Amino acid sequence: MQEKALLLTADYPSADDHRAERLLEFFGVRYLKRRATEFAPPENEFAEGYRLVCSAQAFARVMGDLQNSRNSNVLTRQIHSVFLYSNGDPVAVANAISQLSGVTTSIRRGAGSVTQWHIANDPDGMCGAMRDLRIQPSANYLRSGDFFHTDGGSLTPLIAGEDKAAFLKVSCNGLPVFVSSERLIDIDAELTTFNFDIRDHFFSAVPVVSYIRWAFPRSSWHAPDTSASLIIDDPLLKPTHGFVDFQELLSLMKRHKFSTNIAFIPWNWRRSAPEVVRLFRENPEHFSLSVHGCDHTRAEFGSPSRLRLYWKAQQALQRMNRHESITGICHDPVMVFPQGIFSEAAMSALKRTDLIASVNNDITSADQHPRAITISDVWDIAVMRYTFPLFTRRYPWEGIENFAFDSLLGKPAIAVIHHDFCSDHCARLVNFIEQLNALPCAPTWRNLGEVIRRSCRQREDLEGAVDMEMYGTELRIENRSGRPKRFLIRRRECEPSAIQRICTDAQEIAWRQTDGRIDFEIELNPGENQVIKVKFHDLAGKERNGDNLPYRFKTMLRRYLCEMRDNYVAPLRCRFAGSR
Numbered sequence: 126m127q128e129k130a131l132l133l134t135a136d137y138p139s140a141d142d143h144r145a146e147r148l149l150e151f152f153g154v155r156y157l158k159r160r161a162t163e164f165a166p167p168e169n170e171f172a173e174g175y176r177l178v179c180s181a182q183a184f185a186r187v188m189g190d191l192q193n194s195r196n197s198n199v200l201t202r203q204i205h206s207v208f209l210y211s212n213g214d215p216v217a218v219a220n221a222i223s224q225l226s227g228v229t230t231s232i233r234r235g236a237g238s239v240t241q242w243h244i245a246n247d248p249d250g251m252c253g254a255m256r257d258l259r260i261q262p263s264a265n266y267l268r269s270g271d272f273f274h275t276d277g278g279s280l281t282p283l284i285a286g287e288d289k290a291a292f293l294k295v296s297c298n299g300l301p302v303f304v305s306s307e308r309l310i311d312i313d314a315e316l317t318t319f320n321f322d323i324r325d326h327f328f329s330a331v332p333v334v335s336y337i338r339w340a341f342p343r344s345s346w347h348a349p350d351t352s353a354s355l356i357i358d359d360p361l362l363k364p365t366h367g368f369v370d371f372q373e374l375l376s377l378m379k380r381h382k383f384s385t386n387i388a389f390i391p392w393n394w395r396r397s398a399p400e401v402v403r404l405f406r407e408n409p410e411h412f413s414l415s416v417h418g419c420d421h422t423r424a425e426f427g428s429p430s431r432l433r434l435y436w437k438a439q440q441a442l443q444r445m446n447r448h449e450s451i452t453g454i455c456h457d458p459v460m461v462f463p464q465g466i467f468s469e470a471a472m473s474a475l476k477r478t479d480l481i482a483s484v485n486n487d488i489t490s491a492d493q494h495p496r497a498i499t500i501s502d503v504w505d506i507a508v509m510r511y512t513f514p515l516f517t518r519r520y521p522w523e524g525i526e527n528f529a530f531d532s533l534l535g536k537p538a539i540a541v542i543h544h545d546f547c548s549d550h551c552a553r554l555v556n557f558i559e560q561l562n563a564l565p566c567a568p569t570w571r572n573l574g575e576v577i578r579r580s581c582r583q584r585e586d587l588e589g590a591v592d593m594e595m596y597g598t599e600l601r602i603e604n605r606s607g608r609p610k611r612f613l614i615r616r617r618e619c620e621p622s623a624i625q626r627i628c629t630d631a632q633e634i635a636w637r638q639t640d641g642r643i644d645f646e647i648e649l650n651p652g653e654n655q656v657i658k659v660k661f662h663d664l665a666g667k668e669r670n671g672d673n674l675p676y677r678f679k680t681m682l683r684r685y686l687c688e689m690r691d692n693y694v695a696p697l698r699c700r701f702a703g704s705r
Contacts, residue, residue: 185217206336253339258525345584353537388415402452461485509617520541
């Protein structure tokens with residue numbers, strides 16, 4: 126059955142109507158767009174009813190038809206549900222609710238003393254991974270927002286704080302109507318922070334995303350599942366590094382069901398302790414390694430020299446391969462940037478190596494004039510604005526609500542800590558892991574490489590094939606159905622001439638380029654899975670190979686001083702702080 130939206134607008138569509146349209150497009154929802162004055166349900170077009178999306182002002186034009194007893198039975202069969210948003214006129218929103226429910230409702234500016242908001246554990250699954258969370262939005266946001274004040278009755282608050290609400294469910298002749306008090310988020314706006322924080326956009330983002338996820342479960346873009354990985358930056362593979370005790374960490378991972386990826390500095394490739402190597406080899410489901418720069422010097426991958434960075438990335442991979450040959454520990458071909466610094470040249474260079482993606486906290490490059498990154502760029506599974514995919518990661522202190530919202534969007538849960546987050550014998554870490562695992566849509570913990578390979582979004586097309594969007598340069602696809610399945614795969618690519626081939630381990634795949642992307646397809650038998658790889662040509666050109674002696678000496682000095690800081694200075698400071 127086809128899921129489709131009907132976007133109703135005023136005679137002259139507003140900026141809010143455009144935002145609604147962009148949100149539907151972002152999530153891949155098929156929709157019709159009509160003026161409210163031309164409202165008439167398309168007869169027999171949708172077997173299960175269409176989803177009506179519009180502002181409260183536009184809805185006022187058609188409300189009479191819904192409430193008219195002669196039309197209500199027909200319309201409620203043809204309409205699956207309604208989502209209403211504000212276009213800046215709170216009176217119109219309050220009037221719509223009052224007329225639909227018969228409950229006196231008003232909207233007032235500011236949340237007053239209410240700081241904590243609760244998302245209802247809706248039995249129908251509305252709000253997805255965010256159900257039952259308690260969230261404290263930013264203070265400025267609470268002061269400027271519009272909130273419902275109601276007398277209760279037939280209204281069901283889905284997001285509420287004490288006597289105020291921001292997202293309501295109303296029943297109109299059996300038809301579910303969802304109403305947001307706030308204007309819709311503008312996903313084309315430039316992001317001005319280092320990453321998206323749902324606490325700054327809670328009321329404008331959560332209701333509409335929750336509704337789209339609930340109302341279009343099959344036909345909108347969604348992730349097959351949610352993967353998770355915890356990254357610890359920098360540690361050597363020694364029994365302890367700073368506050369990280371690898372044996373203790375393994376015990377906690379087994380007890381609390383999570384896995385850890387060590388962002389490993391390739392410069393340390395000859396320095397791993399045999400007992401820790403054995404620990405990693407015997408527990409690959411819990412421990413993994415990724416590539417953390419090369420020498421981990423200051424702004425190592427922030428340079429504008431593409432050829433120099435290409436050589437540096439190749440050197441890093443050579444060192445990781447040597448480490449693998451002497452320890453037997455495989456590494457995930459994923460770059461974690463030192464200090465979070467990268468340039469556009471670095472992204473272009475990494476694309477031509479065997480790395481499959483990059484992971485970073487900051488989404489803005491270190492170039493003198495960095496390109497603008499929008500909210501929609503960061504809401505995507507990975508930031509594809511650069512020539513190489515960038516997956517975002519978060520610190521636990523950013524709040525479980527941000528990880529839950531990422532899950533609602535379909536993004537993987539990639540968390541990052543440094544050794545000092547384990548200074549309390551990992552009590553804070555365990556508390557965070559338990560919160561993440563307790564979400565209604567609990568993630569599956571995997572090594573970082575597998576998180577990247579399984580990160581995609583998909584939807585069923587009208588003929589039963591699976592439309593799929595690929596992000597990393599490797600993608601694992603599975604046919605979980607009981608019959609052969611065709612997968613139509615797309616990947617954004619601004620430089621298709623750089624592609625050498627697309628293949629699986631068994632075959633090469635024909636592909637074509639279309640409008641800034643590449644398209645190809647593959648058919649899998651029931652239960653079959655394949656890893657698809659996009660291989661690029663090596664980067665042509667000459668660059669000085671090797672670092673001079675002063676650079677190598679400074680690198681060595683930096684590495685040993687950093688280890689002294691982590692292993693001696695940081696624990697000493699912690700002891701002094703605890704004795705006060």
